[in-house]
Amino acid sequence: DQQVKQNSPSLSVQEGRISILNCDYTNSMFDYFLWYKKYPAEGPTFLISISSIKDKNEDGRFTVFLNKSAKHLSLHIVPSQPGDSAVYFCAASDTSQGNLIFGKGTKLSVKP
Amino acid sequence: NAGVTQTPKFRILKIGQSMTLQCTQDMNHNYMYWYRQDPGMGLKLIYYSVGAGITDKGEVPNGYNVSRSTTEDFPLRLELAAPSQTSVYFCASSYSRNTEAFFGQGTRLTVV
Numbered sequence: 407d408q409q410v411k412q413n414s415p416s417l418s419v420q421e422g423r424i425s426i427l428n429c430d431y432t433n434s435m436f437d438y439f440l441w442y443k444k445y446p447a448e449g450p451t452f453l454i455s456i457s458s459i460k461d462k463n464e465d466g467r468f469t470v471f472l473n474k475s476a477k478h479l480s481l482h483i484v485p486s487q488p489g490d491s492a493v494y495f496c497a498a499s500d501t502s503q504g505n506l507i508f509g510k511g512t513k514l515s516v517k518p
Numbered sequence: 519n520a521g522v523t524q525t526p527k528f529r530i531l532k533i534g535q536s537m538t539l540q541c542t543q544d545m546n547h548n549y550m551y552w553y554r555q556d557p558g559m560g561l562k563l564i565y566y567s568v569g570a571g572i573t574d575k576g577e578v579p580n581g582y583n584v585s586r587s588t589t590e591d592f593p594l595r596l597e598l599a600a601p602s603q604t605s606v607y608f609c610a611s612s613y614s615r616n617t618e619a620f621f622g623q624g625t626r627l628t629v630v
Binding site: 412440448450452497501504506508511 | 558566567568608610615619620621
């Protein structure tokens with residue numbers, strides 16, 4: 407039973423365009439959400455996060471949107487760059503526990 | 519800045535052998551996590567700890583054990599290794615539940 411779902415295994419985008427990565431969750435106790443980026447043979451690195459009291463958080467080219475009623479969040483990358491090509495993981499933290507649950511990831515390819 | 523250090527980086531085990539994956543962090547973080555990443559399956563939480571002396575099961579704890587005797591160290595023990603435990607293992611730490619987690623470089627384990 408997946409609590410955090412990333413239904414698109416891959417996404418291909420042209421350089422300069424917008425990349426939109428989606429994530430759905432089922433556990434209503436999740437109140438903190440994070441996006442991580444991972445290159446092959448490396449550990450994931452933190453990208454951006456959002457608390458459930460907000461619906462948007464921006465950091466440079468990266469913006470995360472949270473729709474609590476739909477239990478959905480998305481990561482927007484504008485403009486996309488070839489260096490953004492990586493696997494992106496969505497993660498969520500449960501307010502009643504100390505765990506951090508990840509989705510399966512979406513592989514983003516940004517083509518020049 | 520060492521961050522989160524995992525050893526070893528690679529290991530081949532025979533079926534039935536046991537081993538300990540080491541993880542240490544120098545950031546004085548309270549929370550520590552162990553994940554495994556199988557191809558196409560994202561990161562699955564094995565065990566986590568919210569502080570020294572406290573551990574809790576994650577999504578896939580069977581076949582593993584952990585201990586947290588100090589703030590810095592969070593070793594993962596595999597008893598009676600099985601081929602199904604072939605995976606890449608990541609250790610992570612965070613200051614609190616609602617802060618970013620930092621990951622180690624991973625341990626690639628093969629059980630033959």
